[in-house]
Amino acid sequence: MNGAMKVAAIEGERHAAVVDVPAPHAADEFAVVKVLAAPMCTEYKMYRNGSASQVIGHEAAGEVVEIARPGRVKVGDRVVVMPLYPCGTCRYCVGGEFIHCEHSVDPLAATGNSTGVATYAQYLIKQDWLLLPVPDDIAIDHAAMACCGLGPTFGALERMGVDAFDTVLITGLGPVGLGGVINARYRGSRVLAVESNPYRASLAGELGAEEVFDPGDPDTPARIRDRTGGVGVDACVDCTGVPAAQRLLIDSARRRGSVAFVGEGAALEISISTDMIRKGLTLEGSWHYNLADYPKILQIIRSFGEKLSRMITHEFPLAKVADAWELQLTGECGKVVLHPWS
Ligand SMILES: [Zn+2]
């Protein structure tokens, strides 16, 4: 592309701006995507801490506007943008597990651009094989939920083999955990959750969670056990990254049950004897999902559009990014989507 584009910038503690930077151009397998929807994830923590940056965000959907050579996308394609800049040739990339690639490429060095790696931006660059097609009948904001909105918890439930026979327990109903409720409901599972924020607890109820427990209530572990007939939960997903929540899940899971960790945070102590050997737990980490599962995610998005519209509680133009972050700091929101062109 020629000319400039707008990107969000953090300039200090709770101080944000929108600045003009050069627009990126396509090169080799890197296409330019006009960002139409940038779901907001945990970047509000950078805003709160004042981590100065003009490279913000990792979730996006939009339209291909420039390619350098014929490849897997063409100009005009609507696409979901996968995160990171993996190599594309290692065993993980070839197997669809690109999120675990150990040989990330430097997209700026590879293309000669000075920008294009942020999603809170009007344009970005990405390898064409990481741009997944969005069918015409799916709204771009919904398609963008194939990033963190639905992705990490989908990966978690898929790995644990969760189905309609299972009770799923989710801790943390923020921009990732709410998607976990939707994913588990799609599979027909019964959903219990733990969340302190009343707004989010209520939203999870609307999305299909049967009951949401307060993490501050000392009776919560006993109540969860009681709701599973004293047996424990089949599959658990932590979306907080908080060790106390992770421990609650390990203790709430039934024998031979599974716990998946999606939220990142401090270290957690695990007893190999008590938690793993005697209890027989399976522990999983889930950052994203296998590329081959994208059609399944689209199926959820297509079937549960109404739930997704409910999960996306707020939308903001790029110019109001500070307002969006302030809202996220209150916790009184579900998934928030930024629109770089409105
Ligand atoms: Zn790789």
Ligand SMILES: [Zn+2]
């Ligand atoms: Zn994210």
